[in-house]
Amino acid sequence: MTLDEKYDSVRKRMLAMLSASGSGHVGSSLSCLHILVALHFRIMDSHDLFVLSKGHAAPALYAVLQERGLYQTEKLRSAGSAFQGHPDVRYLPECHVSTGSLGQGCSMATGIAMGRKLRAKDGLVYVLLGDGECQEGQIWEALLFANHHHLENLVLLIDQNRIQHDGFTENILSLGSISEKFRSFGISCQEANGHHFDEIERALATRSGEGPSAVVFHTQKGHGFAGMQDNPHWHSIKDPVAFRAMLSERNLL
Amino acid sequence: MKDLLASLLLRYSGEGCVVLDADCTTSTGTSFVEAHNPSSFINMGICEQNMIGVAAGLAATGLIPIVNGFAAMVLFRAAEQLVHSVSYPSANVKILGHYSGFSSEIEGAAHHCLNDIALICSLPNFSVHTPVDCESLELALQLAISEPGPAYVRLYRGNAIAHLPPDTVRLGPALIFGARKARNVIVAFGNIIDEVIELRSRLLEPHGFLVICVLRLKPFPSRILGDLLDTAKLVIVVEEHCGHGGLYAMVSALLLEKHLNVEKIIGLNAGDRHYSSASLGELRAQAGISAESIFGKIDRLLRDHA
Numbered sequence: 001m002t003l004d005e006k007y008d009s010v011r012k013r014m015l016a017m018l019s020a021s022g023s024g025h026v027g028s029s030l031s032c033l034h035i036l037v038a039l040h041f042r043i044m045d046s047h048d049l050f051v052l053s054k055g056h057a058a059p060a061l062y063a064v065l066q067e068r069g070l071y072q073t074e075k076l077r078s079a080g081s082a083f084q085g086h087p088d089v090r091y092l093p094e095c096h097v098s099t100g101s102l103g104q105g106c107s108m109a110t111g112i113a114m115g116r117k118l119r120a121k122d123g124l125v126y127v128l129l130g131d132g133e134c135q136e137g138q139i140w141e142a143l144l145f146a147n148h149h150h151l152e153n154l155v156l157l158i159d160q161n162r163i164q165h166d167g168f169t170e171n172i173l174s175l176g177s178i179s180e181k182f183r184s185f186g187i188s189c190q191e192a193n194g195h196h197f198d199e200i201e202r203a204l205a206t207r208s209g210e211g212p213s214a215v216v217f218h219t220q221k222g223h224g225f226a227g228m229q230d231n232p233h234w235h236s237i238k239d240p241v242a243f244r245a246m247l248s249e250r251n252l253l
Numbered sequence: 254m255k256d257l258l259a260s261l262l263l264r265y266s267g268e269g270c271v272v273l274d275a276d277c278t279t280s281t282g283t284s285f286v287e288a289h290n291p292s293s294f295i296n297m298g299i300c301e302q303n304m305i306g307v308a309a310g311l312a313a314t315g316l317i318p319i320v321n322g323f324a325a326m327v328l329f330r331a332a333e334q335l336v337h338s339v340s341y342p343s344a345n346v347k348i349l350g351h352y353s354g355f356s357s358e359i360e361g362a363a364h365h366c367l368n369d370i371a372l373i374c375s376l377p378n379f380s381v382h383t384p385v386d387c388e389s390l391e392l393a394l395q396l397a398i399s400e401p402g403p404a405y406v407r408l409y410r411g412n413a414i415a416h417l418p419p420d421t422v423r424l425g426p427a428l429i430f431g432a433r434k435a436r437n438v439i440v441a442f443g444n445i446i447d448e449v450i451e452l453r454s455r456l457l458e459p460h461g462f463l464v465i466c467v468l469r470l471k472p473f474p475s476r477i478l479g480d481l482l483d484t485a486k487l488v489i490v491v492e493e494h495c496g497h498g499g500l501y502a503m504v505s506a507l508l509l510e511k512h513l514n515v516e517k518i519i520g521l522n523a524g525d526r527h528y529s530s531a532s533l534g535e536l537r538a539q540a541g542i543s544a545e546s547i548f549g550k551i552d553r554l555l556r557d558h559a
Contacts, residue, residue, distance in 0.1 A: 088342075089342045090341075090342060090343075096313060097309060097310065097313055097338070097342065098337065098338075098341060098342045100337070101333060101337040103302075104306050104333075104334060104337050104338050106306070107302070107303045107305070107306020107307050107309075107310065107334070107338070108306045108307070108309045108310040108313065108338055109310060110303070110306070110307055110310060111306060111307035111308060111309060111310015111311045111312075111313070111314075111318075112310040112311075112313050112314055113310070114295070114307060114310065114311060115271075115310060115311040115313070115314030115315070115316050116314055118271065118292070118293075118311075118314075118316065119314060119315070119316070121314070137302070138302040138303055138306065138334070141298075141300035141302060141303035142303050142306065142307075144298065144300065144303075145297065145298070145300065145303055145307060148298075149295075
């Protein structure tokens with residue numbers, strides 16, 4: 001199966017679970033889905049580990065796990081489900097740490113990278129942040145730490161979809177150039193199109209190896225759906241009927 | 254006690270623990286670990302939120318992080334991190350809150366910490382230890398580290414150590430001295446017990462007081478305390494902590510739950526206010542929890558009831 005075919009399959013699973021629950025952060029899940037598919041089906045090996053710090057995009061992670069044959073019957077956001085509203089390590093060990101409170105997954109992933117370094121364990125720790133999430137001061141504390149301790153096993157991925165809960169990031173609290181800010185913290189940082197598998201792979205193949213590295217991925221919230229794409233209204237599903245109609249029109253239900 | 258703590262931390266740092274500190278190493282004593290076992294020590298800088306998150310990450314790799322900092326900052330600057338990264342996933346993270354209560358003295362209100370117990374006891378999965386002397390500190394650390402899940406240990410500035418009377422009996426999560434099957438009981442936790450001990454000859458012994466010093470606030474030792482309070486009519490709860498969510502609330506709830514027939518329960522604590530730079534003695538006097546204040550209040554109470 002090609003990565004494009006994998007993407008279609010994972011997206012179908014993700015949209016199906018979002019449609020069934022009638023709620024969830026669909027825009028953010030679509031913006032990072034190419035990145036998650038590339039990581040889990042091409043880039044990561046068995047020693048590597050992924051933390052979804054932008055825990056709101058949980059449906060994307062859950063669909064990837066389903067594609068790998070896990071949790072086939074779980075229902076998104078239902079009582080007792082492994083697919084909680086945000087990744088919950090009590091129900092889902094594969095998420096490694098619980099996330100959903102923005103900024104915290106970055107520190108926890110950094111701690112995992114540090115722990116692996118102290119224990120001389122192989123493998124990379126990938127952590128995916130949102131651009132809105134980078135407004136949290138804790139992110140920048142974690143970057144200081146990762147750089148100071150030369151955590152070359154830490155790879156920070158930023159899903160820059162330019163939209164947060166209340167609207168466009170630029171209008172709410174402008175971040176300026178994220179990659180320049182990361183570089184000023186001593187972290188080698190590239191930029192890439194987050195919806196092109198070739199670019200994603202190329203960016204992740206060229207880490208400096210001398211400390212933490214980062215890639216800012218330019219993405220579109222709600223990618224692939226004309227009414228949803230780059231539309232702050234679709235941060236989460238507010239109208240399940242309209243959402244299902246949108247999927248139905250595209251024969252995705 | 255600071256020296257003992259440093260040597261205990263050094264020992265544990267060689268047994269799978271990693272000691273973290275938020276740039277307070279000479280105050281907390283972790284500089285001793287840094288000097289003697291630097292590979293198991295991390296100075297996190299003045300970044301309490303990241304420190305708690307990194308600790309949770311370290312715990313996810315199987316290490317046991319022992320996080321040190323001033324209680325006022327390590328808990329409250331990072332309160333949401335303690336909830337999300339530690340409490341709810343029950344991460345195996347141990348928090349040592351130094352300089353708690355009034356023990357930062359002249360540093361002033363910014364450094365006093367009179368509500369740590371209220372915060373930390375409200376977080377599920379945390380166990381909470383309040384040692385007062387070397388033996389109870391060793392026990393607290395041993396329990397905190399050996400029991401899986403998050404733990405908080407309340408500590409004080411420098412070498413603060415309670416001078417317990419020779420008739421002290423240790424009952425695990427509490428220690429007691431004074432009369433048994435007593436009508437009058439003082440319940441306390443932490444180093445404020447020193448103020449109570451000062452009253453032995455002029456108050457505790459003449460009026461047959463039993464004194465209970467609680468060493469573990471969570472899980473609360475309800476059975477032991479229920480048995481000890483079985484004959485109590487007057488219960489005085491003394492704590493260097495605010496009036497909300499501390500020992501007074503815990504003992505009051507216990508008395509109600511156990512249907513114990515107490516005539517009066519009095520809470521002597523730091524109340525509902527912030528304080529200012531002053532010595533430990535001055536601050537305790539202002540709060541009404543110095544030995545003199547405690548004596549005055551109880552003496553008056555006993556006279557009224559005589």
